[in-house]
Amino acid sequence: MNPFKTQATIKTKEFLSKYTTFVTFVGLVFLLSILTQGRALSWDSIKTLIISESVRAFASLGVGMIIITRGIDLSIGYVVCLSASVAASFAQEPTLAAAIYPGREFPLIVPILMGIITGGIFGLFNGLLVAYGKLPPFIATLGTMVIARGVQLIYTKAAIVSSLTAPFKAIAQTSIGGVLQIPLLGIYVAVIVYVIWLFLRHTRQGTNFYAIGGNSQAARVSGIHVERDLVCVYLYAGLLYGCAGVLLSSRLALANALTANGMELDAIAAVTVGGVSHQGGVGTVSGMVIGIFTMGLINYGMSFMAIDSFYQYLVKGTIIIVAVFFDMKKYAKRA
Numbered sequence: 001m002n003p004f005k006t007q008a009t010i011k012t013k014e015f016l017s018k019y020t021t022f023v024t025f026v027g028l029v030f031l032l033s034i035l036t037q038g039r040a041l042s043w044d045s046i047k048t049l050i051i052s053e054s055v056r057a058f059a060s061l062g063v064g065m066i067i068i069t070r071g072i073d074l075s076i077g078y079v080v081c082l083s084a085s086v087a088a089s090f091a092q093e094p095t096l097a098a099a100i101y102p103g104r105e106f107p108l109i110v111p112i113l114m115g116i117i118t119g120g121i122f123g124l125f126n127g128l129l130v131a132y133g134k135l136p137p138f139i140a141t142l143g144t145m146v147i148a149r150g151v152q153l154i155y156t157k158a159a160i161v162s163s164l165t166a167p168f169k170a171i172a173q174t175s176i177g178g179v180l181q182i183p184l185l186g187i188y189v190a191v192i193v194y195v196i197w198l199f200l201r202h203t204r205q206g207t208n209f210y211a212i213g214g215n216s217q218a219a220r221v222s223g224i225h226v227e228r229d230l231v232c233v234y235l236y237a238g239l240l241y242g243c244a245g246v247l248l249s250s251r252l253a254l255a256n257a258l259t260a261n262g263m264e265l266d267a268i269a270a271v272t273v274g275g276v277s278h279q280g281g282v283g284t285v286s287g288m289v290i291g292i293f294t295m296g297l298i299n300y301g302m303s304f305m306a307i308d309s310f311y312q313y314l315v316k317g318t319i320i321i322v323a324v325f326f327d328m329k330k331y332a333k334r335a
Contacts, residue, residue: 025297054186054247055080055244056266057189058247059263062267066137075148078145079119079144080241080245081152082149082155087114090106123234123235123239130234131227162253164249197286210281212230272320
């Protein structure tokens with residue numbers, strides 16, 4: 001047996017294992033380029049992809065941090081939906097008779113803050129249930145998912161919240177940069193990605209999240225206030241869901257009971273593909289971002305090739321199962 005060939009094979013396997021997410025992304029880009037003869041990778045197509053995935057990026061980064069602590073959040077979609085509805089309700093034209101607050105015109109900062117605060121409240125509630133109520137994250141967030149759904153229907157009376165003001169719509173519908181026309185949504189994502197990266201890698205609490213996910217008992221013994229940090233991670237995620245709701249209502253210029261429907265599936269799938277381990281304690285922001293755009297490429301590619309959108313659910317569900325399966329096998333081997 002050639003020792004050089006064996007060593008090269010080992011190094012190749014190590015590289016593929018370490019950079020699976022990146023290799024998958026590059027492979028999808030290459031495949032999509034071939035199938036669409038390069039049309040799907042034009043600047044206009046890339047802008048469309050950025051716009052469509054920007055809102056989901058906020059939700060994905062939030063649930064990614066939660067999964068790092070070995071948690072989960074099923075309430076994402078309806079919390080984003082409620083946050084979008086609340087934000088939109090404070091941004092309606094005052095002349096609209098059917099407005100939730102008819103005759104009232106609020107400063108632009110009000111709908112933004114109200115949407116973010118709404119997400120934060122539910123995130124805080126989730127954190128308290130998990131950290132101090134000792135409920136399994138699956139059950140706690142399943143309950144708050146239903147509560148958020150009910151609150152949204154009661155608050156809006158199951159009606160569409162529309163006729164939003166121009167300044168509010170401009171938050172997510174504006175592009176800058178002259179000829180390139182870079183969407184503001186992409187800039188928001190770049191900023192929040194950098195902030196989350198700094199937080200997870202260069203703050204004590206960010207390091208604590210990894211320690212809690214790796215071994216919560218060992219983290220407690222080492223002096224980490226596990227309950228407090230668990231409340232914080234769900235709170236931070238909730239604030240990101242609130243941001244997602246504000247941006248989504250601004251982008252769509254409305255909100256209704258179907259807004260953000262299924263976003264929890266997209267967000268969890270994205271970070272799972274991005275290498276965030278459901279075993280806890282493992283995950284990077286760069287991996288999350290690649291996972292977000294990998295899922296976006298899959299969705300966009302299927303839409304571009306006129307494949308029925310119903311099949312996207314089959315693909316997403318399969319991806320989650322396969323990614324978690326291989327994740328568990330990988331870390332079982334290490335153990």
